[in-house]
Amino acid sequence: MAHGRLRESSELMTKIWHKGLPFSPEVAPYLRRMALVDENREALLRLQGVWDSLALLGQMSGTATDIAHTRSAFQNLTSALLDSLARRLRTHALARMQGRARVAIDILVRNLFERTADVGFLASDGPLCAHAALAEDDPAHAASRAALQSRFAAYAAKYSVYDDIIVLSPQGRVLARLDGGCDVSACAESWVHEALASDAPYVEHHGPTALLGGRHGLLYARALRGPEGVLGLLCLSFRLADEMGAIFRQLLGEQEAHAVICLLDAERRVLHSSDAWQIPTGATLQPRGERLLFAGRDYLCVQAAASGYEGYMGPPGWTACVLSPLEWVFEDPDAGGGSAKADHALQRLDSIDTTRLFDAELQGIPVEARRIQRNLSRTLWNGKLHSYSRTGGAEVTAGFATTLLNEVQRTGAQLRQVFEEAIARLQGAALTAVFDAAVFQARLAIDIMDRNLYERANDCRWWALDVRLQRALAAQGTPEAGVAAAQAQQVLQQINALYTVYSLLLVYDVHGRVVAVSDPAQAHHVGQTLQGAWAGAALSLHDPERHVVSRHEATALYPAGGQALSPQGQPTYIYAASVQHQGQIVGGIAIVFDGEPQFAAMLRDALPAPEGSHELPPAGLFVARDGRVVASSDARWVPGAPGPLAAALLAPLAAGETTRCDVTIDGMVYAAGVAMSQGYREYRRGQAPSSEDVAAVMLSPLGPRLPASLDDRDASFTPPAPLAQGERLDIAAFTVAGEWLGLPAGLLVEALEQPRLTALPNAPRALVGMLQHAGRMVPVLDLSIALYGQAGDPREAPVLICRNDAGHILALRVEELGPVFSIAASQALPGPGSRARLVRGGEASGHRMLTLLCAADLWSHLGIDLAPDATALPAP
Template sequence: MNKVWHKGLPFSPEVAPYLRRMASVDEHREALLRLQGVWDSLALLGQMSGTATDIAQTRTAFQDLTATLLDSLARRLRTRALQRMDGKARVAIDILVRNLFERTADVGFLASDGPLCAHAALDPADPDHADSRAALQARFADYTAKYSVYDDIVVLSPSGEVLARRDDGITLTHCQEPWVAQALAADAPYFERHGVTALLGGREALVYARALRAPGGADDVIGLLCLSFRLDDEMAAVFRQLLAGDDERAVICLLDAGHRVLQSSDPWQLPVGARLPSRGERLVFAGRDYLCVAASASGYEGYMGPPGWQACVLTPLEWAFEDDEAADDALRALGESLDTRRLFDTELQDIPREARRIQRNLSRTLWNGKLRSHGQADAGTGSAEFATTLLNEVQRTGGQLREVFEQAIAKLQGSAMATVFDTALFQARLAIDIMDRNLYERANDCRWWALDVRLQRALAAQGTPQAAAAAAEAQQVLQHINSLYTVYSLLLVYDTQGRVVAVSDPAQSHHVGKPLNASWAAAALALRDPERHVVSRHEATPLYQTPGAVGSDSARPTYVYATSLQHAGHVVGGIAVVFDGAPQLAAMLQDALADMQKGSDGASAPVGLFVARDGRVVASADARWPAGSAAPLQPALLATLAAGQTLRTELDVDGWVFAAGIAMSQGYREYRQGQSASAEDVAAVLLLPLGPRAAATAGDADAGFAPPPAQAGAERLDIAAFSVAGEWLGLPAGLLVEAVEQPRLTSLPNAPRALIGMLQHAGRMLPVLDLGLALYGRASNGSEAPVVICRNAQGQGLAVRVDELGPVFGVAAAQALPSPGGRARLVRGGDASSHRMLTLLQPEDLWAHLGIAPGIGAEPRALALPSP
C-alpha cells in the first residue's frame, strides 16, 4: 500500500488527513524520535572513539517499528472513533424504526374503531353531528392518554373537511393537499408522510393515515384517519440517551433521502433544514471539519421506516480522536492475566514481539561489545571504561526506547480492552431500552383495545340471547387486531367470572369457556381506572404453549398484559394480550448482538440475556441458558442496581473470561416510571468474550541483576552474566567468545537430552548444551533463547543455550564467595537487587556434561577455538 509521509514517517492514506488531530500519535512520535536522536549521537561517539559496537542495524529496526507502531495507533484511533459513531447512528435509526413500526399497526386498528367510523359516515348536516364530534374528541383524548407518542388525531372527509380532531386549537376546516388524495386512494395498510402540512398548523410533521370504510363491511371510503407522531419528542429522547456521558461534543441528526436534516441534537452546530454532503467520512460544514458516519435502518418485521431516512453522527475533528482515559488498574491486571490472542489482531500482537526481538538483538550486540571491552589488554583503563560507559548508555537509551514502545502498546491494548467493556455496556443499554420501549407498547395496547366498543358490547351481552353472536363478533375483532400486531401469540377477552369468551386464534379455541385462574385475571377485573393495567410475572402459562404441543408440560413462560373492559360505567370483563415472548425477546437480544464477531465455538461466542433481579433468565440468545434457568452471574450483582443503573464487570463462563455489561430497566415514558424495586425487574446482560485465562508461567529473571560495586585496588574478576530457569548464573568473561541468536542446529541421534545439537561457528562444529535442561531439567525457549560460545583453558569450544543475557561486569575476586557444599561461587547483587545472588559456574563443570555423550569428546583439539 502506498504510504503518505507525515513529519518524516510513513502512514496509511486513510489516516493521513487526521494526523494533525491525533495528539497521542504526535506525543509518541516525538518521544521516539528524540530518543533516536540520542541514539545517533551515541553511535557517532562510538565510531569516533572506535570502541562502540555498530548499532546501525538496531537503530534501523527501531525506526521501522516506530513507523509500524504509530501507523497502527493512528489507524486504531480512527477505527475506534468510527465504530463508536457507527454504533450510535445504528441505534438511533433502529430505535426510531421500531417505534414507527408500531404506528403502522395503530393506524390500522384505530381505522376500524366503531364510533370513529360512525362519525365519519354521519352527515355533517345531521343534528347529532356536533354531539358525535364532541364525543369523538373525548375518545381521542382517551386514546392519546394511553399513547403519548401522538400529538394529534384528525379525521377528514373524502373532500378534505376536518370532521373531528384531538387538538381543537387548530382552526383549519379543510385540507386539500395532494397527499390527502393519495392517502385516500392508497390500498396499503397505512400511508406514511413527512413534511409541512396545513393540517397541523403549517408545521413539519410525520403523519400515518388510513382510509376509513363504511360500517358493515362496505368498501366505500367515508373518510381519512390521520395520526400525528411526536417525532421531535421521540428524537430528543433518543439523542439524550446516546449522548449521555462524555459524548456531548458529537452531534446526532436524522436525515431524509435528500440528506436534509430533519432532527438535530444540536441545532446551533447543525440546524434543521440544512443539507449535508452525501460523500465520505470527512465532512466540512459551516467551515468546520467533522468526522461523519451515517447508518440506514436494519428493519423490523420487514418495515424499513420512511424511505431513505438515515441517522448521522458527526464529531468535530478536534475532539474525534481524544485519548480515552487510561485503563484502570483492574483492567490492566485483567489484561495481563488473559490469553488475548483472540482480542488483539495479528499486527497488534506482532508489535511487542518485534520490540522484544529488537531489544534481545541489542542486548546481545552490547553484551558482545562488553565482552570485547573486558577482554582488552587495557581493561580497567580510561579507554576501556569509556567503552563500557558508552555501551551502558546505548543500552540505557535502548531501554528507554523499549519503554516508550511498551507504553504505546499498553495504550493500544488497554484501549482495545476498554472498547470491549464499553461495547458490552452500550449494547446492554440498547437491549434494555428496546425491551422497555417494546413492553411500553404492550401495556398501552391492552388499554387501547379495551376502548373498542365492539369488545365492550360483546362482554356486556354475555348471559343474554345475543351472547353467541356477540362472541363471534369479538373473535373477528381480535383476529383483525392480531393480524396487525404480530408480536402477540394470542389475544382474548373474558367475562366477570373469568371465563374466556373469545380468542384471536381459532386454533386455540379450546380456551373458550374455560376459567382463567391466574392472579392477573382477577386483578384486571378489579380495575376501575381505564389508565391502569396489570402484567403477569414472567412465568409459564397454558395460554402460551410450544407450537404443536398440548398439555401443561408444553406451557412456556411469557408476559400477559390485561385490563378491564367497561360498558355503560360498569366492568363487564377483561382483555388479555399474550406476548409472543420467546421469539420477540430473543430478537431484541439478537439486535443488540448484531454484527458482533462470533467465536469458533459456543464457549467463546457473545452472550445476550434478559435476567430478572433474582437471577432468573427471562430470555436468552444462547441455548445454554433457557428461560427460567439461572443466569451465569451472581444475583447480588443485580440486587442493588437502581432503575436505569448500569454496571460493567468481568465474568468467568465455561473457561472463558467475558466483559459483562449490565443495564437495569428504567421504563419508557409513562411505563414503569417511579416504581419501587421488585424481583420482577429485568436487566439486560451482554457478555463479550475476552479470552481464556493465560496459563501460569514459571518464574523468570525479569527482576534483573545489578552488579555489586567493585572494590578498588583488589584483584579483578570479570564476569559475564545470564539467566537460566529464573536463576542468575555467570562465567568468567575471558572464557566467552560471543553470544549468537537463534543459530541453526544439527541434531545428534542418541544424544543426552541436554545436548540439543551441534552448530557451526568460525569454521568448526560445536556441541550445544541447554543449560536449563542440564542444571534444572527445564528447557530454554528455543525460538528466542540466545546461545553463548565458550572456550576452556585447553581451547575446547562449547555452545551454551541460556534464557536471557545479563550484565558484563567486574568485581574484586574476594567478592565471589564459596558456595556451601559446592564448587561454584556466589556473588551478591548491588543495592537494586541485593536479595538476588549470582552463581559463578566453574567452566570445567560445563564440559563435564559432555562426558556422558559418546564420541563428542574424542578429539578435543577438533573443537579448539582461537582466544577471543
C-alpha cells in the same frame, strides 16, 4: 530476500509521508488532528536523536558496532507503531459513530412500525366509524364529535407518542380532532386524496401540511370504510421531534458531547438535528466519503440506513447521520473517562490471551520490539565482555567504553519503555473499546426492550376501550352471550392480525372465565378459569390508565414448541387491564407476548454485526434482577435458569444504571456490559426496585485465561555493590529455566542470536547440535536440559561461546542475558556440596541469589574431564 525488499519498497511507495514518517493513505488526512500520534512521535524521535549521537560515538571508539543496526530497526518499528496507532484511532472513531447511527435509525423504525399497526386498529373503532358515517348536518353530530374527542383523549393518554388524532370526511373536511387549538377546517392536499383512495394498511406522509396548521409532521393515515364505501380518513400525528430528541439524548453521552446526530431524508436534507447550531434543520449534507466540510468546519461523517423491522423499513430513503468535528473525534481514549470506568474491569486482564482482539500488525509490534531489545541486549552484553581482559580481570577500557555502553543501555531502556507504553495504550484502548461497546449494546438492548414493552402496556389498555369487546363482556350471563363471544373472538383475531408480536389475545369475565381467544388453535382455553394472580389483579383496576403484568414465568397460555395442549408452556409476560362498560368493570383483556422470537429479535438487533467467522460470537441476555434468564441469544442459558452473572452484581443497580466487569465461562474470559431497565416515557418510570426488574447483559469474548506461571521469570537481578578491597571477579549473568546463573566473564567470547545448528545423531539429549564459529565446529549444550531436565524455547534463546584456558570451546544455550559486572572475589560464597559459588544480589532485586557455575562442570557434560585448577575461581 529480493522479493521481500521489493514488497517493502512497494508498500513504502503507497504510504504518505508526514513529518518524516510514512503513514497509510486512509489516515493521512487526520494526522494533524491526532494528538496522541504526535505525542508518541515526538517522544520516539527525541530518543532517536540521542541514539544517533551514541551510534556516532560508538563508531569513533570502535565499540558497540551494532548500534547503527539497532537504531535502524527501532526507526522502522517507530513507523509501524505510529501508523498502527493512527489507523486504530480512525477505526475506533468510525466504528463508534457507525454504531450510534445504526441505533438511531433502527430505534426510530421500530417505533414507527408500531404506528402502522395503531392506525389500522383505530380505523376499526366503532364510535369513530359511526361518527364518520353521520351527516354533518345531523343533530347528533355535535354531541358525537365531542364524545369522539374525549375518546381520542383517552387513547392519547395511553399513547403519548401522538400529538393529534384527526378524522376527515371524504371531501377532506375535519370531522373531529384531538387538538382543539388547531382551527383548520379542511385539507385538500394531494396526499389526503391518495390516502382516501388507497387500499393499503396505512399511508405515511411527512412534511409541512395545512392539516397541522402548516407545520411539519409525520402522519399515518388509513381510509375508514363501511358497507356503503369510504366514510372518511383517520390520521395519527406522531411526535417525531419529541422522539428524535429522546434518541439523541440517549446516544450522546459525555464522550460524544461534540458529535451531532441528524435524521436525513432521501434528498439528504436534515429533518432533525441534535445540535441545530452546528447542523441546522433543512441543511443538505454532501460528504466526500467519510469527511464533510460544513460551514467551514471539518467533520468525520458516517451514515446508516434502517435494518428494517418485521419487513418495515421506515419512510423511504431516511437515514441517520453521525458527524464529529475532527478537532475532537481523535481525542486520547484515556481522556474521556471511558477507560477510567473500565479500570476495575481491566485490572485482572493481564492474564488473558487477548491476541484475537488485535490485527496481525499490532500483534507483531510487541514481538518485533522484543526481538530488537534482545538484539540490543546481546550487543551490549558482548560490548561489556570486550571491555574486560581475559588475563586476570583487569579492565582494558574502563572509562569511555563502559560509559558509552551504559548510556546506550539507558537509552535503549527508555526506547523500550516508550514502545511498551504505546503498545499498552493501544491494547488498553482496544480492550476499553470492547467494554464500552458491550455497555453501549446493553443500553441499546434494554432500551429496545423498554420501548417494546411500553407498547405492550399501552396496547392492552387501548383495546380495553373497544366498545365491541366491552359489549361482549357485558352480555355474559344473558341470552346474547354466545353471539357476543363470537363477535369478541372476531375482534381479537382482527387485532392480532395487525399486532403480530402477540401469541394470544383473550378476554375474560368478572369471574376470570375465558370468553374468547384470538387463536382458534387455542380455543380449549375458552370456558376455563384463569389461575394467575395477574388475572384477578386486572379485575380490581378501576383506573383505565392502569394495567398489570405477570411475572416472567411459564404459562399454559404460551404453549411450548407450538403444542397447543402443552400443560407447562414457555415463560413470557402477560399484560392485562380491566374492561369497563358504562362505568362498571365487566371483565378483563389479557395479551400474551410472543416472548421467544421477539426477545431474540431485540437481542439480535442490539448485538454487533458479525465480522468474519468467530468460534465464540458475542452473546446477549435479558436477566431479572435476581439473576434469572428472561431471554438469551446463546443456547447455554435458557429462560428461567440462572444466568452468567451473580445476583449480587445486579441487585444494587439503580434504574438506568450501567456497569461492566469480566466474567470467565468455560475457560473463556468475556467483557460484560450490563444496563438496568429505566422504562420509557411513562412506562415503569419512578418505580421502586423489584426482583422483576430486567437488565440487559452483553458478553463479548476476549480470550482464554492463561495458566498461572509457577516461576518468577520476570524477576530481575541487580548486581551487589562491589567491596573496595580484594581480588576482582568479573561475572557475566544470564537466566536458565527462570534461574539466575553466571560464568566468569573471561571464559566468554560472545553471545550469538539464534545461530544455525547441525544436529548430532545419537547425542545426549542436552547436546542439541553443533555450530560453526571462527572456522571450528563447536558443540552446543542446552543448559536448561543439562541442569534442570527441561527443554526451553529455542526460538529466542541466545547462545554463549565459551573458551577455557586449555583452548576448549563450548557453546551454551541459555534463556535470557543479564548484566555483566564486577565484584570482590570474597563476595562469591561457596555453594552447598558443589564447586559452584553463590552471589547475593543487591537490595533492588530483593537480594536474589545468582549461582556462579564452575566451567569444569559444564565441560563434563561432554565427557571432557578438566583438572580442578584449570578453571578455578579465586579463593573467597
